[in-house]
Amino acid sequence: MRRSQGILPHFQHPAQVIVAGFGAAALLGTALLVLPISTESGESAGWLTALFTATSAVCVTGLAVVDTASHWSAFGEVVIAGLIQIGGLGIMTLATLLTLLVAGRLGLRARLFAQAETRTSSPTDVRHVVRRVVVFSLTCEAAAAVVLTGRFLLGHDEPFGRAVYLGVFHAVSAFNNAGFALWSDSLMRYVADPWICLTVAAAVIVGGLGFPVVFELLRTWRRPQRWSVLTRITVAVTAVLLVAGTLVFLIAEWHNPKTLGPLDDPGKFLAAFFTAVMPRTAGFNSIDIAGMHPSSRLATDLLMFIGGGSAGTAGGIKVTTFGMLAFVIWSEVRGEREVNIGHRRLPDTAQRQAVSVTLISLALVALSTYLLMALTPHSLDKVLFEVVSAFGTVGLSTGITADTTPAGQVLLVLLMFIGRTGPLTLGSALALKDRTRRYQLPEERVIVG
Amino acid sequence: MRRSQGILPHFQHPAQVIVAGFGAAALLGTALLVLPISTESGESAGWLTALFTATSAVCVTGLAVVDTASHWSAFGEVVIAGLIQIGGLGIMTLATLLTLLVAGRLGLRARLFAQAETRTSSPTDVRHVVRRVVVFSLTCEAAAAVVLTGRFLLGHDEPFGRAVYLGVFHAVSAFNNAGFALWSDSLMRYVADPWICLTVAAAVIVGGLGFPVVFELLRTWRRPQRWSVLTRITVAVTAVLLVAGTLVFLIAEWHNPKTLGPLDDPGKFLAAFFTAVMPRTAGFNSIDIAGMHPSSRLATDLLMFIGGGSAGTAGGIKVTTFGMLAFVIWSEVRGEREVNIGHRRLPDTAQRQAVSVTLISLALVALSTYLLMALTPHSLDKVLFEVVSAFGTVGLSTGITADTTPAGQVLLVLLMFIGRTGPLTLGSALALKDRTRRYQLPEERVIVG
Ligand SMILES: [K+]
Ligand SMILES: [K+]
Numbered sequence: 098m099r100r101s102q103g104i105l106p107h108f109q110h111p112a113q114v115i116v117a118g119f120g121a122a123a124l125l126g127t128a129l130l131v132l133p134i135s136t137e138s139g140e141s142a143g144w145l146t147a148l149f150t151a152t153s154a155v156c157v158t159g160l161a162v163v164d165t166a167s168h169w170s171a172f173g174e175v176v177i178a179g180l181i182q183i184g185g186l187g188i189m190t191l192a193t194l195l196t197l198l199v200a201g202r203l204g205l206r207a208r209l210f211a212q213a214e215t216r217t218s219s220p221t222d223v224r225h226v227v228r229r230v231v232v233f234s235l236t237c238e239a240a241a242a243v244v245l246t247g248r249f250l251l252g253h254d255e256p257f258g259r260a261v262y263l264g265v266f267h268a269v270s271a272f273n274n275a276g277f278a279l280w281s282d283s284l285m286r287y288v289a290d291p292w293i294c295l296t297v298a299a300a301v302i303v304g305g306l307g308f309p310v311v312f313e314l315l316r317t318w319r320r321p322q323r324w325s326v327l328t329r330i331t332v333a334v335t336a337v338l339l340v341a342g343t344l345v346f347l348i349a350e351w352h353n354p355k356t357l358g359p360l361d362d363p364g365k366f367l368a369a370f371f372t373a374v375m376p377r378t379a380g381f382n383s384i385d386i387a388g389m390h391p392s393s394r395l396a397t398d399l400l401m402f403i404g405g406g407s408a409g410t411a412g413g414i415k416v417t418t419f420g421m422l423a424f425v426i427w428s429e430v431r432g433e434r435e436v437n438i439g440h441r442r443l444p445d446t447a448q449r450q451a452v453s454v455t456l457i458s459l460a461l462v463a464l465s466t467y468l469l470m471a472l473t474p475h476s477l478d479k480v481l482f483e484v485v486s487a488f489g490t491v492g493l494s495t496g497i498t499a500d501t502t503p504a505g506q507v508l509l510v511l512l513m514f515i516g517r518t519g520p521l522t523l524g525s526a527l528a529l530k531d532r533t534r535r536y537q538l539p540e541e542r543v544i545v546g
Numbered sequence: 547m548r549r550s551q552g553i554l555p556h557f558q559h560p561a562q563v564i565v566a567g568f569g570a571a572a573l574l575g576t577a578l579l580v581l582p583i584s585t586e587s588g589e590s591a592g593w594l595t596a597l598f599t600a601t602s603a604v605c606v607t608g609l610a611v612v613d614t615a616s617h618w619s620a621f622g623e624v625v626i627a628g629l630i631q632i633g634g635l636g637i638m639t640l641a642t643l644l645t646l647l648v649a650g651r652l653g654l655r656a657r658l659f660a661q662a663e664t665r666t667s668s669p670t671d672v673r674h675v676v677r678r679v680v681v682f683s684l685t686c687e688a689a690a691a692v693v694l695t696g697r698f699l700l701g702h703d704e705p706f707g708r709a710v711y712l713g714v715f716h717a718v719s720a721f722n723n724a725g726f727a728l729w730s731d732s733l734m735r736y737v738a739d740p741w742i743c744l745t746v747a748a749a750v751i752v753g754g755l756g757f758p759v760v761f762e763l764l765r766t767w768r769r770p771q772r773w774s775v776l777t778r779i780t781v782a783v784t785a786v787l788l789v790a791g792t793l794v795f796l797i798a799e800w801h802n803p804k805t806l807g808p809l810d811d812p813g814k815f816l817a818a819f820f821t822a823v824m825p826r827t828a829g830f831n832s833i834d835i836a837g838m839h840p841s842s843r844l845a846t847d848l849l850m851f852i853g854g855g856s857a858g859t860a861g862g863i864k865v866t867t868f869g870m871l872a873f874v875i876w877s878e879v880r881g882e883r884e885v886n887i888g889h890r891r892l893p894d895t896a897q898r899q900a901v902s903v904t905l906i907s908l909a910l911v912a913l914s915t916y917l918l919m920a921l922t923p924h925s926l927d928k929v930l931f932e933v934v935s936a937f938g939t940v941g942l943s944t945g946i947t948a949d950t951t952p953a954g955q956v957l958l959v960l961l962m963f964i965g966r967t968g969p970l971t972l973g974s975a976l977a978l979k980d981r982t983r984r985y986q987l988p989e990e991r992v993i994v995g
Contacts, residue, residue, distance in 0.1 A: 390920075392919035392920045395915060395926060399912060426906060429902040453879070456871060456875055470841035476840065477930070
C-alpha cells in the first residue's frame with residue numbers, strides 16, 4: 098500500500114487529466130484535419146467531419162463519416178495514424194498504471210517490476226511503466242507490420258513503398274483496436290486471406306488483452322495456477338467469447354449469400370472467427386455488416402458491449418467486468434454470500450463497481466439509442482448497432498454513419514468520447530478512492546471498466 | 547423475526563409451490579380452452595392456441611394469437627376471465643405474503659395486522675392475508691365494473707346485459723393488469739373517452755401498486771414521513787415514470803397522424819397518459835402500437851421492462867428493483883459506501899438481489915430476442931417489443947404474435963411463464979433464505995422482483 102500510493106503522483110485528479118488529455122488530442126487532430134492539405138481534393142473537410150474523424154481516431158473507434166482512403170490525403174492519413182498511436186498508447190499506459198495501482202497490494206506489481214523496487218523515487222515507476230508499454234506496443238506493431246507488408250508485397254503485388262505504408266498503417270490500427278482501414282470496404286477483399294486476417298486478428302487480440310496480461314502470460318504461461326485474477330478472467334472470458342462468437346456466426350451465416358455463403362469451408366471458418374474477434378473492439382470487417390442476418394447483428398451488439406480486456410486498448414464494459422458480473426450472479430443464485438474467483442474473494446467494492454459500470458453503460462446506450470432514433474429515420478437494428486459500436490469504440494457500422502444528421506453525428510462524437518474516457522475515468526477515480534480502505538480479508542481486486 | 551417465521555408455514559419450498567400452482571392453472575385452462583365449446587366456431591382451437599391463451603391469462607399477460615372477442619365463445623371468455631382472476635389473486639396474495647415476510651422485522655406487518663398479533667396460530671395470519679387480499683381485489687374490481695358498466699350503458703348505448711358483461715370483464719382484466727380486451731383493437735375506439743380510459747388506468751395503477759402499498763397509503767397518506775421504504779419507492783418511481791412516459795409520448799407522437807395526430811389537445815393528453823400507464827404492465831392500448839414512432843416503442847420497451855409495483859399484479863423487474871438500482875448507482879457515483887433511502891440503510895443483500903434480478907432478466911430478454919429473431923422474419927424493433935411484453939407480462943404487441951412460428955409461440959409461452967413465476971420464485975427463495983441472517987444494523991429491506 099505504501100509503495101503504490103506514489104505510483105501516480107501526478108494523478109491527483111485523474112478524471113480531469115484523462116478527459117483533458119483526450120480532449121486536447123481530439124481538438125489538435127481536428128485542427129490538423131480541417132486543413133485543406135489533409136484532404137485528397139484540397140478543400141477543407143469542414144469542422145464536423147474533422148472533429149468526428151479526429152475523435153474517432155484518438156478514441157481508437159474507427160467509425161467514419163467519410164471514406165478514409167479516398168477523402169483524406171497522405172498527410173491526413175498520417176495524422177489519423179498518429180492520433181490512433183497517441184490514443185492507443187495513452188489508453189494502454191493508463192490502463193497499465195491503473196492495473197498496477199489496483200493490484201499493487203497483491204504483488205502483481207512486484208512480480209512485474211521486481212527490479213524497480215526502490216524505496217525512493219516513485220516517478221521512476223511511472224517512467225518505467227510508460228517506457229515498457231511503449232516498447233511493448235511498438236514491438237507488437239512492428240511484428241504485425243512486417244507480416245502484413247510481406248503479404249501485401251508478395252501476395253497482392255503492391256509496390257514496396259505502398260506495401261510498407263499499408264502494412265504499418267493497418268498494424269497500428271489493428272494493435273490499437275482502432276479499426277481504420279484504407280479500403281472503403283474495410284478488409285472485405287481479404288476475407289479469404291489467412292495471412293492478413295490472422296495477423297490482424299492476432300494484433301487485435303494481443304492489443305485487447307493489454308500489456309500487464311500479456312506480460313504475465315509470457316512469464317508464467319506454463320503455470321496458470323500462478324496467474325493473477327485479472328489474467329484468469331481476461332483469458333477465460335476472451336476465449337469463451339471467441340469460441341461462442343465464431344460458432345454463432347458460423348451457424349447463422351453459413352448459407353447467407355451476402356456473407357459466408359459464397360466462401361469455401363475453410364474460408365467460412367476464417368471469416369466467422371475474424372467476425373468474432375473484431376467486436377472486441379477493433380472494428381475491421383471482412384464480411385458485409387449490412388448483409389448479416391439481423392440476429393447476427395444483435396449477437397455482435399452484445400459482443401461489442403462487453404468489449405475487450407481492461408488492461409489493453411479495447412473498449413466496452415470489458416471482459417473483466419462481464420466476468421465478475423457472471424460470478425456475482427452465479428454466487429447469488431447458489432445462495433453464497435461471498436463471491437470467489439479462483440482462490441480469491443472478490444471484494445464488495447469491486448462487485449459494486451462492476452455493477453455500476455454496467456448499469457450506467459446500459460442506461461447510456463439506451464438513452465443514446467432513443468435520441469439517435471428520434472434524430473434519424475433508421476431502424477432500431479441499425480441505430481442500436483451504431484450506438485453500441487460508438488460507445489464500445491468498436492467502429493463497425495451498417496453504413497449509416499455518414500447518413501446521419503449533424504446532430505446525430507455530434508451525439509456519436511460525444512458517445513465515442515464518453516465511451517473511451519468514461520470507464521477509464523471512473524476506474525481511476527474508484528481505484529484512487531479505494532486505496533484508503535483498510536485491508537480486511539484475503540481478497541483480490543480487479544480493475545473495472 | 548420470531549413471528550414472521552411462521553407466516554408461510556406451507557411454503558417450505560416456495561419455488562416448487564409457485565411453479566406448480568401456475569403450471570397447474572395454465573394446464574387446467576388449456577384443457578378447458580381446447581374444448582370445442584370454448585370457441586365461437588365450435589371447432590377446437592388446437593392445443594398450442596389453447597396453451598398460449600391459458601398461459602397468457604393465468605400470467606395476466608394479455609398477448610393473444612387469436613382475436614379474443616371473435617375467436618372464443620362466451621364460455622371461452624368466462625374461462626379466460628376466471629384464469630385472469632385466479633392468476634391475479636394468486637400473484638397479489640403471494641406478493642403480499644412475501645412483502646410481509648420481508649418487512650416483518652420492521653413493523654409493517656404489525657402496522658397492517660395490529661389486531662392479528664396473536665402468539666399462537668400462524669396459519670391464521672395466512673388466512674387473514676388471503677381474505678383481505680380477496681376483499682380488496684373484489685372491491686376494486688366492483689368499483690371499476692360499476693363505472694365501466696354505467697359508461698357502456700349510458701355513453702355507448704350497449705344493452706344492459708352486455709354492458710354489465712363488458713364492464714365486469716374489463717374491470718377484472720384491468721385491475722389484474724391482464725390487458726385482455728373484447729375488441730380486436732383493444733380500447734382504441736375509446737381513445738377519447740375519459741370515463742373508460744381513466745377508470746381502466748386507475749384500476750391498472752391500483753392493482754399494480756398492490757395491496758400492502760394501497761393499504762398503507764389509505765391509512766397514512768397524509769403523513770408520508772411514516773411511509774415504509776417499499777411504499778416510498780413504489781409511489782415515487784411510479785409517479786416519475788408516469789409523468790416522464792406521458793411527456794415522452796406527447797412530444798414524440800403529437801403530430802403523428804397514426805397515433806395522437808388526429809386527436810384534439812385534451813384527447814392527446816388523455817391518450818399519452820393512457821399509453822404511459824399501460825406498459826406498467828396492463829397491456830391495453832388506445833393508440834396503434836404499430837403506428838407509433840419506433841423511438842416511442844423503445845421507450846415503451848424500457849417502461850415494460852421496469853414494470854409495476856412489487857406488491858401487486860404487475861410484471862417486469864418492478865419499480866422497487868429499478869428504484870433500488872438507481873440508489874445503488876447514485877451512492878456509488880457519489881462515493882458513498884452505504885446506500886441510504888429515506889432514513890434507512892439498504893442492506894447489501896437487497897442490493898445484490900436487485901442487481902441479480904435485473905441482470906438475469908436482461909440476459910433472458912437478450913437471449914429470447916436473439917432466438918425469436920432467428921425463428922421469425924420480423925425486425926429487432928418488433929421482436930424486442932414482443933419479447934419484453936411477454937417477459938414483463940404486459941401484453942402489448944405490434945401485431946406479430948399471431949404471425950409467429952409455432953416454435954416462436956412456444957418460446958413466448960415459456961417467456962410469459964418465466965416472466966411471471968421467475969421473480970416471484972426468486973423473491974420468495976431469497977426472502978426465506980435471508981430470514982436466517984442476524985440483525986446487524988438499522989436497515990430496511992425491500993422485496994425484489
Ligand atoms: K475500434
Ligand atoms: K398484462
